[in-house]
Amino acid sequence: MAQKEGRTEQGSAKTGDNLGAKAMVGAPTAGGGVVVEVREKKGPLRAAIPTMPFPVAVICLFLNTFIPGLGTFISAFTVLCGARSELISERGVCCVFWLNVAAALIQILTAVIMVGWIMSIFWGMDMVILARYRDQGLPQDV
Numbered sequence: 001m002a003q004k005e006g007r008t009e010q011g012s013a014k015t016g017d018n019l020g021a022k023a024m025v026g027a028p029t030a031g032g033g034v035v036v037e038v039r040e041k042k043g044p045l046r047a048a049i050p051t052m053p054f055p056v057a058v059i060c061l062f063l064n065t066f067i068p069g070l071g072t073f074i075s076a077f078t079v080l081c082g083a084r085s086e087l088i089s090e091r092g093v094c095c096v097f098w099l100n101v102a103a104a105l106i107q108i109l110t111a112v113i114m115v116g117w118i119m120s121i122f123w124g125m126d127m128v129i130l131a132r133y134r135d136q137g138l139p140q141d142v
Helices: 054-066 070-080 093-109 115-136
Strands: 010-015
Touching: 010 054, 054 115, 070 093, 070 115, 093 115
Parallel strands: none
Antiparallel strands: none
């Protein structure tokens, strides 16, 4: 496992005394405890989930629960209406729109074997979590 400036592939640690200082992962802090920060690497489909207003995200979750893929399909159009996504700066609005449409089609086509239905519910839950972070002004790490 390669380490670079106190970071590894799994995360980094910060000391309690100086929040700007970097420490080795697993190294004890001045208070005696170990603080580890882990960041999840998202794939393109997951990073394309738009950050919508909370009521819209709840409606998409409701639709995804009962008609797999419908809420995801509607969320694709919110990208065209100005909803932000982590991937827009890298790939553009049009690509993020089509990635969300592809995710909706995957959910619809695999709903027959229950995989798409479960994926659809989790997708809706991620939309609600992102919307909650947006409304609270917190960083968007889902």
